[in-house]
Amino acid sequence: xxxxxxxxxxxxxxxxxxxxxxxxxxxxxxxxxxxxxxxxxxxxxxxxxxxxxxxxxxxxxxxxxxxxxxxxxxxxxxxxxxxxxxxxxxxxxxxxx
Amino acid sequence: xxxxxxxxxxxxxxxxxxxxxxxxxxxxxxxxxxxxxxxxxxxxxxxxxxxxxxxxxxxxxxxxxxxxxxxxxxxxxxxxxxxxxxxxxxxxxxxxxxxxxxxxxxxxxxxxxxxxxxxxxxxxxxxxxxxxxxxxxxxxxxxxxxxxxxxxxxxxxxxxxxxxxxxxxxxxxxxxxxxxxxxxxxxxxxxxxxxxxxxxxxxxxxxxxxxxxxxxxxxxxxxxxxxxxxxxxxxxxxxxxxxxxxxxxxxxxxxxxxx
Numbered sequence: 001x002x003x004x005x006x007x008x009x010x011x012x013x014x015x016x017x018x019x020x021x022x023x024x025x026x027x028x029x030x031x032x033x034x035x036x037x038x039x040x041x042x043x044x045x046x047x048x049x050x051x052x053x054x055x056x057x058x059x060x061x062x063x064x065x066x067x068x069x070x071x072x073x074x075x076x077x078x079x080x081x082x083x084x085x086x087x088x089x090x091x092x093x094x095x096x097x
Numbered sequence: 098x099x100x101x102x103x104x105x106x107x108x109x110x111x112x113x114x115x116x117x118x119x120x121x122x123x124x125x126x127x128x129x130x131x132x133x134x135x136x137x138x139x140x141x142x143x144x145x146x147x148x149x150x151x152x153x154x155x156x157x158x159x160x161x162x163x164x165x166x167x168x169x170x171x172x173x174x175x176x177x178x179x180x181x182x183x184x185x186x187x188x189x190x191x192x193x194x195x196x197x198x199x200x201x202x203x204x205x206x207x208x209x210x211x212x213x214x215x216x217x218x219x220x221x222x223x224x225x226x227x228x229x230x231x232x233x234x235x236x237x238x239x240x241x242x243x244x245x246x247x248x249x250x251x252x253x254x255x256x257x258x259x260x261x262x263x264x265x266x267x268x269x270x271x272x273x274x275x276x277x278x279x280x281x282x283x284x285x286x287x288x289x290x291x292x293x294x295x296x297x298x299x300x301x302x303x304x305x306x307x308x309x310x311x312x313x314x315x316x317x318x319x320x321x322x323x324x325x326x327x328x329x330x331x332x333x334x335x336x337x338x339x340x341x342x343x344x345x346x347x348x349x350x351x352x353x354x355x356x
Contacts, residue, residue: 011203014195014225015235015302047203047220047229050308075221080315084308088292 001032006044018055026055028034029064038064039096043072046048050081057085057093070095116330116339117146123156127164135239137164142173144328144343154344159321159330163257163353168250171257176323176347182244182263193246195234201249202226202258209253214356218316222258222356225312225320226306229260229352237264239314240329242348257355258316264349267324281325282342289329289338310338311356312350323347 008021023090026032031039038060042048061068073095085091101187108335124131139142143164145154151341163169171190175182192198194231203223210219233247248261269285278284287293289310291302306322313320313331321329326346330339 008336011223011227012198013199013203014231015223046216047223047227049224049231050304051228051231051302052304054304075220076217076316077224077312080221080311081224081308084304085292085312086312088304 001029002039002041003028003037004041006041010053012045013049015051015055018052019047021052022056022059025060026063035064035067035071037067039069039071040041041071041086042075042078045075045078047097048075048078048081053078053081054085054089055090058091061091061093066094068094111276117155118158118161120153123158123161126161137207138344140353141177141345141347142170144323144345146341146343154259157328157330159319159353159355163321166252166255166257167236168252168259172248172250172261172351173347176261176263176349176351178346178348180348184244185304187248190248190250191246192249195230195247198230198234198249199248202230206251206258207247209226209251213253218356221312221316222354223260225309225317226258226260228309229354231258232305233262233264233350236270237262237349240265255355259351259352259353261351262349267327267350280342282340285322285324285327285329286338286340288324289331295350302304309352313354316356317354321353321355323351324349 003025040057070093073082082093103144108219118126120134124228127134128301130245135155138145143156143160145156147154148280168190175187176178192201206223206226210222230246244263248259250259255349266281267288268278268281271287272278274293275287278287288306292307310331313333314336318333322329326342328341
């Protein structure tokens with residue numbers, strides 16, 4: 001399944017908004033076959049912050065592990081937010097290059 | 098004004114980096130008299146660090162350059178302790194609700210910056226600013242001492258954003274999760290270097306200020322951050338945190354992002 005982050009907004013910031021997005025995403029993953037990947041597409045979003053991404057990606061990774069794949073991570077603020085999650089919190093996500 | 102003891106080794110380090118100036122040079126930089134500058138320090142408009150042994154005060158070069166920006170002075174007044182800012186005076190800068198300020202930063206700041214810098218650079222400016230906006234609102238939720246909300250101003254010519262709040266500051270918040278913290282300066286250092294948050298539990302959260310730091314070190318120019326009597330300066334391509342106990346404590350948090 002592909003989740004397009006641009007459908008959640010052009011600028012993705014703040015924990016409350018991130019948590020809302022996570023709740024919306026997780027509701028769509030209920031019937032997902034156990035082998036299917038969850039692809040999070042970063043394309044088309046103008047800016048990200050660590051807080052928003054942490055609320056969305058951290059619990060998804062906890063549940064789906066390596067089945068979670070990040071696609072189109074080209075925006076600089078997205079790359080740096082993921083770097084912060086990695087350097088400060090030790091969180092590594094599978095990024096498709 | 099409280100006397101502030103400065104570690105002379107630290108002072109030498111920041112003087113070497115051209116971060117502080119003695120009063121004569123500071124007055125010359127601003128083109129004002131020494132006595133006027135001294136009064137500005139006494140009124141809390143600008144901060145100094147004191148070399149008690151030599152009886153000298155030093156001014157931060159970054160603050161001296163920022164004070165030419167009127168909104169900087171307004172923001173400094175906004176965070177003065179025992180002050181009740183006249184909200185009419187702040188109508189263009191005061192945002193009581195987080196959503197309104199989010200719109201201002203993400204939409205208006207982008208429009209203002211488009212064509213001046215790359216879209217990627219804009220995304221990093223907005224990312225750092227939004228972490229500071231988030232901190233101002235969420236970390237004071239339910240505990241605002243007087244005025245709820247944040248001060249925000251952007252100066253496109255001088256390339257700076259100011260975000261300030263009259264909240265409880267870092268020390269009171271972080272003390273909830275680390276009782277050993279006893280000073281603003283320790284709380285400030287911890288907030289910018291460790292994954293710690295007064296909100297939520299279980300190693301979750303606590304990235305915002307570290308992310309703002311990374312944005313500045315890797316891409317932007319400078320971050321000046323004050324809470325209580327603790328001031329921090331972070332500069333591009335420099336992993337050091339320059340922290341000082343300063344002459345004029347504030348209420349809440351005060352941040353200037355230079356980009």
